[in-house]
Amino acid sequence: MKTPRDSGFAFPDWAYKPESSPGSRQIQLWHFILELLRKEEYHDVIAWQGDYGEFVIKDPDEVARLWGARKCKPQMNYDKLSRALRYYYNKRILHKTKGKRFTYKFNFNKLVLVNYPFIDMGSAGSSVPQSAPPVPSGVGTHFRFPPSTPSDVLSPNGEELRSPGVFTSVARRAARGSVSDCSDGTSVASELEEVGMTGSDERPAERAFRSLFLPHHPRLTHDSLFRMYGVPPPAAVHFPASPLPGAPLLPPQLSPALSMTSTPSSHLPYTPSPSLASPMPGSHFSFSPEDMKRYLQAHAQSVYNYHLSPRAFPHYPSIVVPQPQRPDKGMAGPTAGTHFVAHPLHHQQPEDPHPSPYKFKLQPPPLGRKHRDGPPPTSAGLSGPSGTPYTGLGECGSATGQGFNCSSSGLTSSGSGGPPKIKVESVSDIESEEEVEVTDISEDDDNCDVFAPSHCNGRPALLPCPDGIMDNEEDELEEDLFKTPAAPSSGIISGIAAVVGMTLPGLKAEPREGSPSSPGGTQCIPLKLRFKRRWSEDQRMEAEIEEAEDKKSRAEKEEPSAQEAQSQKVMPVEEEMSGGSLAAPLGAGLRRVSSELQKATAQLSLENNGC
DNA sequence: AACGGAACTG
């Protein structure tokens, strides 16, 4: 049966919450979709279907109408809505299920990332029970919410085989608490505790998911997060590692940043890092200093060991990292002196002494807009939010009185100063496969535009579109091939490391040497170039992996269990390079982090009250 | 139907 009651299957609770869209004052489409998906009332309009994360819009017009209502856009229609949906392709939040009409599919990994917790170390919170729920972890395993095999999730009778059924229980629980979707943001904190503490029957993954991703920083925007994590985990490809299919006890799932390569339904064999693979006493992960440390270390190491693109380091506020070599003076750190990350890889900056292989050309600001066509007839016509009959639709109805939340703006957005804005464009564009990687640091400003949505198809942006793989044409295999994601910038790793108060061994070591898996010959290649290559490779790999994953998952549907017996030997973890001294003085710091997370979460819920 | 560029908006 389609499980009438909870047929809405199940997405992690956070996914259903408005607060889940960091930095967004207004509800976002994907979130809204999730909302509808969750409600039975709308199952005739939109519903889960098929693969995990796949949903079908049964009544496009209605969905559009609802969306329009929610956004106070009476003119909304499916055409427009779908455009918005299409934009998600680039962000990789969604993708289209080819062949099936009105059918799209969520990319959970992305969603997770969006919700990855970021802490603002600004305050020195505490007092919060670091009741971090135990988390599952998967050393060599790719973190996956939903089991990749039906059997994993299947109830004895194989009934709920519905794709994302995994989170059903969660969803149910969530529903219990906060029913008013958008109006109450109050449940987050409590939920955190509630579920967090439950040692219950929940799948480890669920809990892990929750505990790890529930909290998030309000100030971060979707995009910034995407940028942060838009980087494919090189480690994944370089580490054949042993997947622990279905292994009950898995080492901590490390940074999503490093594992987001595949689709939710897949398990990517991936060894985060040597240190990680090592003895993981508890099979649980918590925000305890110990676990945190391991987590961070692994994360950091992975990055450094594999020369992850600098851009792979998400920005971490309030964190200062020990500058490796290169006694930079003021370093062109990100804006404002406010705390920030001195990116260890900063030395790949423009002012670099050596002849930079990176060529850029300044692209003049976009020509005056209004080119569209025809003379601009003092608009004013339609956009008027006329009193459109709004179907009270549960969602925001709660808005006091009549108005919707059409104007509420809870968080202040740093008024974006409209600086000169100059686009930097790779000169070596299209042709030269020697793409350039701009190691840009500043993050909260226009510099990032450089990496903004790069379309491998048409206008090539900065990122290279590895031959062979890229979807230059309208190839088929691109089912899951997405355009190269926007590149992130800044370093979370270093940031974290700093927070934890440890020094990254790998960091100090000359990047040149360290790499355990550096292909012979690279030794002589300039750092920049190496990074560049790595980046390209990563991009390519991501695409490949995703595709493969998708296929795999699809195939898996057929044969539940199989070779996955217990081939989960021990991954031949590469021994920790030189720095086995990762152990570092941390503890208090971690606790703070943990509490900060919770605080932020709680705070968020308040901020979102207005709806 | 689906896609995606471009201008535009709050």
Added chain:
DNA sequence: CAGTTCCGTT
């Protein structure tokens, strides 16, 4: 920034 609006193309 996350769409919204338009629209030509496939």
